Amino acid sequence: TQLLEQSPQFLSIQEGENLTVYCNSSSVFSSLQWYRQEPGEGPVLLVTVVTGGEVKKLKRLTFQFGDARKDSSLHITAAQPGDTGLYLCFRSGSGTYKYIFGTGTRLKVLA
Amino acid sequence: KAGVTQTPRYLIKTRGQQVTLSCSPISGHRSVSWYQQTPGQGLQFLFEYFSETQRNKGNFPGRFSGRQFSNSRSEMNVSTLELGDSALYLCASSSGSYQETQYFGPGTRLLVL
Numbered sequence: 620t621q622l623l624e625q626s627p628q629f630l631s632i633q634e635g636e637n638l639t640v641y642c643n644s645s646s647v648f649s650s651l652q653w654y655r656q657e658p659g660e661g662p663v664l665l666v667t668v669v670t671g672g673e674v675k676k677l678k679r680l681t682f683q684f685g686d687a688r689k690d691s692s693l694h695i696t697a698a699q700p701g702d703t704g705l706y707l708c709f710r711s712g713s714g715t716y717k718y719i720f721g722t723g724t725r726l727k728v729l730a
Numbered sequence: 731k732a733g734v735t736q737t738p739r740y741l742i743k744t745r746g747q748q749v750t751l752s753c754s755p756i757s758g759h760r761s762v763s764w765y766q767q768t769p770g771q772g773l774q775f776l777f778e779y780f781s782e783t784q785r786n787k788g789n790f791p792g793r794f795s796g797r798q799f800s801n802s803r804s805e806m807n808v809s810t811l812e813l814g815d816s817a818l819y820l821c822a823s824s825s826g827s828y829q830e831t832q833y834f835g836p837g838t839r840l841l842v843l
Binding site for chain 1: 734763765772773774775778786788820822828831832833834835836837
């Protein structure tokens, strides 16, 4: 199977702290997306990374695609309670594994 | 543009029954994908429809089926419900191009008793 493993699975931190979430795969992928899902809603796209080594910034969020295109990370600087949610990495493939979501990282930021 | 809508939002069924869920994509989108989300298995791909044809299928039993209409609206059906089918069912729409962004609806929460 073409799994996307995320770590950590759960994260509870204080407002203002920094954190990093990882997404790893045993296979190479052409692109990867990060989504955030809040309770009662569907996932919402944060970013798409395409090139190995690519770094993208979205306000306090920094996304990196590994050089070998097998892993990605999401770094949040000075987390805020509004960052609370389920963070999911995602890739598209083919056939049965057309769309694969990562195992998810549930983040809670305490005020 | 209106977002992806799903109906109903909540549903309670008993084992052995069948259920039909509906998804209306964003106007102009021709691809609709369905996912099952559970605490134990996470988000898993069920199937994708594009222009009324099933284009891809995940690893789910035949009790899970779907269809898409000419206006791109989609339905999924689960027959002979099992307790393990309790989940949040999400649909997503996109234009259907390779690696195009998927836009998700709020989901239908199904509880099987």
